[in-house]
Amino acid sequence: MKNINETVDVVIAGGGTAGHVAALQAARAGITTSIIEAGTMLGGTMTSGGVYMPNHFFSAEKPVVLGIPWELYTKSKEIEGLPLPDYKQRRPVENPSYYSYINVPIYASIAEEEAVKAGVILHYHEFIADVAAVGDYWEITSFGRGIKRTTKAKEIIDCTGDSDVIRILGLGVLRDKVRQPGAYQYKIEGIEYEQIWDGEVQTLYDEAMENGILQKGDFAYLNSLPFRYYLAHGGHNATHIYDADTSDADGQTRANLEGRARMLRMFKFVTSSIPGCERAVLKTMYPHGLARETYRTEGEYVVTKEDFLKATDFEDKVCNAFNYIDMHNEESGCEVFFHESKDLLPKVPFRALIPKGSSRVTVAGRIVSADRVALAGIRAQCTCMAMGQAMGAAAALAVKKGIPSREVAVKDIVALTVEHGAVPI
Ligand SMILES: Cc1cc2nc3c(=O)[nH]c(=O)nc-3n(C[C@H](O)[C@H](O)[C@H](O)COP(=O)(O)OP(=O)(O)OC[C@H]3O[C@@H](n4cnc5c(N)ncnc54)[C@H](O)[C@@H]3O)c2cc1C
Structure with missing residues (x-):
């Protein structure tokens, strides 16, 4: 087995729905970034998982997620030779459909091409097995076939979908006895x-x-x-x-x-x-069976069903979370809850992406700190990608300012994402 040492500013744990966008944002903002991805391509559930329907770039009223996710989506549509859907035609509140379909081979290849262009170091077929704090650095141990890699990094973004890094660090996780199938x-x-x-x-x-x-x-x-x-x-x-x-x-x-x-x-x-x-x-x-929820991270704030349905206007909001609640179950199959008005646009607060009591580590994707009903709305792919972009920005600013990500001002995080095309919030 080869022992390899690597030093980067930020490690993205998992290059899935949230992770590939987090990496692109961090690298484009000028910090050295690696992705350690257990699978074979970028995109996770939305590509190798076969869930090729990202919700939602637009509400009935306006764009809710643009930035890097929208750039990748539009680039891949251009290669497919397909026009963009007319989002103004979507029904306002009570209709869950109108997905933006992606072509998996094209989207995964575009995402990869952009990551390479941005200088992201990609490690496929490799999983994170251990993480330890060594002074002001993380020491991350990952294994691939024939490889043991030790990576020194200032920040980690856990985008594993199952809170792998958070669990390794012994930080708090949320898990319910009854989970969605x-x-x-x-x-x-x-x-x-x-x-x-x-x-x-x-x-x-x-x-x-x-x-x-x-x-x-x-x-x-x-x-x-x-x-x-x-x-x-x-x-x-x-x-x-x-x-x-x-x-x-x-x-x-x-x-x-x-x-x-x-x-x-x-x-x-x-x-x-x-x-x-x-x-x-x-x-x-598609190659792997999927979970809708396993371990969520216990963050500095836990987003509730009420926050989601009433669209709480958090002071520390970093991105939109427009979706209905899509709660799968064993009895009927699925139950859905819609917002009462088209003006209600849920948001994700920064505190829900900071593991409770932690420093220099954030999370993005379906492991956001939320109760399980709220999660059934927030976990939509565009929101996961937008969280990824926000946490990529937080890590980049933290490294540049020489402070832990949790201390980065929210207005600076949002400003950096907006500089990279995101919807102002
Ligand atoms: C069946 C199903 C249907 C859905 N339908 C829709 C839909 O129609 N529209 C919609 O918007 N959303 C839908 N969702 C929700 C959405 O797809 C997910 O919530 C979202 O993709 C999760 O993104 P993520 O980045 O958190 O995780 P993922 O995209 O799963 O990415 C996690 C990545 O981390 C990697 N990883 C895990 N552990 C490690 C480790 N230790 N080391 C290295 N790598 C690791 C994995 O290989 C994976 O690539 C659906 C989900 C499911 C399961």
């Missing part, structure tokens, strides 16, 4: 929809559930949407994995095994039992 992403193509009769497929599905050919969760929205929904989406984003916990390799393995078993069972059922699906093909499968 996870999922496995795949897509069946070639269904001949003109042959599909809603009532018939529902009966066939109900019978398959009754006689054990299918299992609860193979179709996620079992009591909230008709089975027709599964076919209309080719199974994409329509399978639940109960109790999914990807916060360690055993949990990740279990999620993968269960996700793929569910996928195969459904494919066999659909192609062998539903008229119009005989020639359907299982074309796309």
Whole structure:
């Protein structure tokens, strides 16, 4: 095994939804930045996880997240040769849809190209195993195949989705007994929809559930949407994995095994039992099972459901968090809560991104400090990316000023993100 030493200003733990934007912001602001990413590409859940629907760049009224996420999105749309959707057409409050779809191969490659251009040091196939404070520095130990890397850094941003760094440091985490189910992403193509009769497929599905050919969760929205929904989406984003916990390799393995078993069972059922699906093909499968929530960070402030739904105007707000609450469950499949008015635009406070009692470490993404109902709204991808941009800015300013990130003035964080295209807040 090679022992490698590296020194950077900031380490981004996990180059996923929040992490790739955090790294770009930090590096473009002029500090040395590395990403240590256990997977094979940037984007995490939104690319290798197959959840290619970032919510939301725009509310019904105005842009809510622009900056680096919007730049990457528009660049990738340009390569796809597709026009940008007209966001003014979206429905104001009660309609959860109108996703901005990304093309995974293009988006992941664009993000990577921009990261390399900005000087971000990329370490794929490597996971963070230990973090220790040594004087004013962090010493971060990561392992990849044949490599043990020791990185010296002034700041860390935990973007692991499971609070890995926070847990290693023994800082507080929030975890609920009942958690949202996870999922496995795949897509069946070639269904001949003109042959599909809603009532018939529902009966066939109900019978398959009754006689054990299918299992609860193979179709996620079992009591909230008709089975027709599964076919209309080719199974994409329509399978639940109960109790999914990807916060360690055993949990990740279990999620993968269960996700793929569910996928195969459904494919066999659909192609062998539903008229119009005989020639359907299982074309796309994403590499890892997903969790919606595992360990969140306990921050200096915990955002509540009320904060989210009433859109508390925090003094230390760093970005918008426009979304509805999308709470998946085992009973009906999913429950949603909408804001009462289109004028309510939730925000993320800096204190929810600072682990309680910590210094020189921040978090971004779905591990934001929030109760689990609020999290079911804040965890949307555009918000995760905006949090990443804000914490990338906080780390850059901290390093330049020679102070810990938690002491950086919020107005300076926001000003730096706005300089890099973000929506003024
Ligand atoms: C099934 C599902 C459907 C969803 N639907 C939508 C939707 O339609 N629209 C929407 O906007 N949002 C949706 N979400 C929510 C959203 O996708 C996530 O909340 C968000 O992507 C999480 O981003 P993140 O940066 O926190 O984590 P991730 O994007 O998961 O990134 C974490 C990264 O950290 C890496 N990592 C973890 N541990 C380590 C370690 N120790 N060392 C190195 N690397 C590590 C991982 O490999 C990963 O790349 C959905 C989520 C799920 C699971």
